Amino acid sequence: MADKLKGKRVAILATEGFEGVELTEPRRALDAAGAETKVLSPKTGEIKAWEHDHWGDKVRVDESLSKANPDDFDALLLPGGVLNADKIREEPAAVEFVRKFAAEGKPIAASCHAH
Numbered sequence: 001m002a003d004k005l006k007g008k009r010v011a012i013l014a015t016e017g018f019e020g021v022e023l024t025e026p027r028r029a030l031d032a033a034g035a036e037t038k039v040l041s042p043k044t045g046e047i048k049a050w051e052h053d054h055w056g057d058k059v060r061v062d063e064s065l066s067k068a069n070p071d072d073f074d075a076l077l078l079p080g081g082v083l084n085a086d087k088i089r090e091e092p093a094a095v096e097f098v099r100k101f102a103a104e105g106k107p108i109a110a111s112c113h114a115h
Contacts, residue, residue, distance in 0.1 A: 017083020080112025
């Protein structure tokens with residue numbers, strides 16, 4: 001399974017309030033399958049997870065959404081988390097990023113509140 005996704009690049013679009021395991025576990029599986037994953041966010045630096053009823057761990061943002069190009073990625077992961085999903089939907093650049101994936105028929109995985 002280690003090379004099943006070798007050469008594939010997966011964008012993970014998130015911001016403050018993503019559900020921790022809905023980003024970290026799929027990312028771990030994608031990386032284990034050989035994909036290259038990048039966390040994209042409207043924020044720079046780090047973003048915090050929301051863990052049920054409190055702030056959780058931080059994740060490093062690999063690339064600012066404003067600099068990201070959908071053409072550089074083969075698939076998109078949208079982790080859940082009610083705070084994350086609400087904030088992302090209000091971000092015009094994020095909506096446009098997702099629309100480009102959909103228009104090109106690229107795979108989009110969304111969990112929980114990201115649907």
